[in-house]
Amino acid sequence: MNILMAVSEAVPFAKTGGLADAVSALSLSLAKQGHTVKIVLPRYYHINRDTLRHLEGEMGVPMGGREEWSAVYAAALPGSAKKNPVEVYFIDHEQFFGRDGIYGVPSEPDFMDNPRRFTFFCRAVFQLCRKIRWYPDVFHAHDWPAALVPVFLKYRERGAPFEYAVSVLTIHNLGYQGIYHKDNFSYTNLDWSVFYSAGFDDWNMMNLLKAGLNSADKLNTVSPHYAWETQTSQHGFRLDGVLRSRSADYTGILNGIDTNIWNPKKDASIPRRYSAKDMAGKGAAKEALQKEFGLPLAPDVPVIGMVTRLTEQKGVGEVFGPAYGCAWSLCRDMDIQMVLLGSGEPWCENEVKSLSRRLSNFKAHIGYAEKESHLIEAGSDFFLMPSRYEPCGLNQMYSLAYGTLPIVRNTGGLADTVQNFNQETGEGTGFMFDDLTPLAIYNTVGWAVWAYYNRRDQIEAMRAAGMKENFSWDKSAKKYLEMYETALAVVHSR
Numbered sequence: 001m002n003i004l005m006a007v008s009e010a011v012p013f014a015k016t017g018g019l020a021d022a023v024s025a026l027s028l029s030l031a032k033q034g035h036t037v038k039i040v041l042p043r044y045y046h047i048n049r050d051t052l053r054h055l056e057g058e059m060g061v062p063m064g065g066r067e068e069w070s071a072v073y074a075a076a077l078p079g080s081a082k083k084n085p086v087e088v089y090f091i092d093h094e095q096f097f098g099r100d101g102i103y104g105v106p107s108e109p110d111f112m113d114n115p116r117r118f119t120f121f122c123r124a125v126f127q128l129c130r131k132i133r134w135y136p137d138v139f140h141a142h143d144w145p146a147a148l149v150p151v152f153l154k155y156r157e158r159g160a161p162f163e164y165a166v167s168v169l170t171i172h173n174l175g176y177q178g179i180y181h182k183d184n185f186s187y188t189n190l191d192w193s194v195f196y197s198a199g200f201d202d203w204n205m206m207n208l209l210k211a212g213l214n215s216a217d218k219l220n221t222v223s224p225h226y227a228w229e230t231q232t233s234q235h236g237f238r239l240d241g242v243l244r245s246r247s248a249d250y251t252g253i254l255n256g257i258d259t260n261i262w263n264p265k266k267d268a269s270i271p272r273r274y275s276a277k278d279m280a281g282k283g284a285a286k287e288a289l290q291k292e293f294g295l296p297l298a299p300d301v302p303v304i305g306m307v308t309r310l311t312e313q314k315g316v317g318e319v320f321g322p323a324y325g326c327a328w329s330l331c332r333d334m335d336i337q338m339v340l341l342g343s344g345e346p347w348c349e350n351e352v353k354s355l356s357r358r359l360s361n362f363k364a365h366i367g368y369a370e371k372e373s374h375l376i377e378a379g380s381d382f383f384l385m386p387s388r389y390e391p392c393g394l395n396q397m398y399s400l401a402y403g404t405l406p407i408v409r410n411t412g413g414l415a416d417t418v419q420n421f422n423q424e425t426g427e428g429t430g431f432m433f434d435d436l437t438p439l440a441i442y443n444t445v446g447w448a449v450w451a452y453y454n455r456r457d458q459i460e461a462m463r464a465a466g467m468k469e470n471f472s473w474d475k476s477a478k479k480y481l482e483m484y485e486t487a488l489a490v491v492h493s494r
């Protein structure tokens, strides 16, 4: 099968969150199974052109009644097999992407011209296929920045050479939909009737994700539980009705993890590698972690780690909210250490820095640091993810692989990947709570800490159970293939 991934992030080229990990790992896994996969990304300013291959000639992209000209670059996705590499194509356009930031910068978190930038990008995807004379069976778009790909396929590119192509749209996060003033619709060059027939309209605004969800042949999100939740008004971000109306074509497919990168047996970012059979390296990682964050070296005190974007979605208000968050009481009342790596909303960064100064057993690093995130996964005893909602979540799976017990809210992909501790039987792989309140987080961390000090055997058994789980992408990639095939069967039977 020929599969094109249209996406705004893919590791190692551009990443703000798990989307980037998921797309690259899925692509590698599909290629490993013999399919031809190409990823299309914008050439953001930070991606050095000198490291890429330039494709000869300019490419014209019709937009808003005129042609935008762009250059195209390419590179093989690192980790690809020589025989069947995943090619990444970069759409280079100075005016739209020649600046710092993927979606925005701190002073302008959502660039004013994002509707134009990503409309252009989605349209360019089709021009690229023509340019390289490669015509995919499946256009697989991810999240709102690529959501116009299914729309263009349905309303603009239905004829040759794309008449047998299908589109799939994956929701990685329903909280971001790309809602902009409807004047921006003119950049699509689509007839105004499509504004209504594709369902762009959203209270007199233009909703890119909504139009994509209405137009794609198949839809999915990144865990079965989140697929169910998003069809309820509580988690549907006002699109639950759209998703319910498409429920026959909508599924949940759990993300995997890249077991070459996130694997304590192979990890070069930790002092000593380890496995379920020989856990000595985990102790070494804990010591290195305590050193790195300036915590007292205490092998017997449980360390609770966090690596997260500091945004509402991640439940950081309930942990770090001034006056009401539970972090202060947790660190004051319990014999624990806490480490955090993250960046995000300014109020939260400030609060975390202030706690870090005032508490001797809470230390935080603000910023983005790949290597340190590995050390936290390996060196912590517990990993806290009190998410308000979590489409899948990768860190809890990394934690399980590293023998670090997740403490998570019972929602989305967290509910699908973590089994709650049963202190009667000793079964489970982590600790869960239902309500998103500072008290519930406090109590559940307290429960985990109690087990650490009083049920050591059960803790070790849980670590071993988590490390045995298989979160490799190959299983999930097969489910994507099934989804592609069902969509293709419909088109071919027309």
Ligand code: ADP
Pocket: 016, 017, 018, 019, 021, 307, 308, 309, 341, 342, 343, 367, 368, 369, 370, 373, 392, 393, 394, 395, 396
């Ligand atoms: P989301 O995509 O919603 O942020 P995920 O759990 O799916 O959540 O993925 C987050 C990814 O980003 C993980 O790979 C995590 O390790 C990484 N990450 C988040 N914040 C940081 C940070 N400050 N430094 C390093 N890695 C980070």
Ligand code: GLC
Pocket: 017, 018, 019, 020, 022, 172, 173, 222, 255, 390, 391, 392, 393, 394, 413
């Ligand atoms: C989003 C979600 C996260 C998911 C990731 C990859 O960023 O917030 O839960 O794991 O996408 O699919």
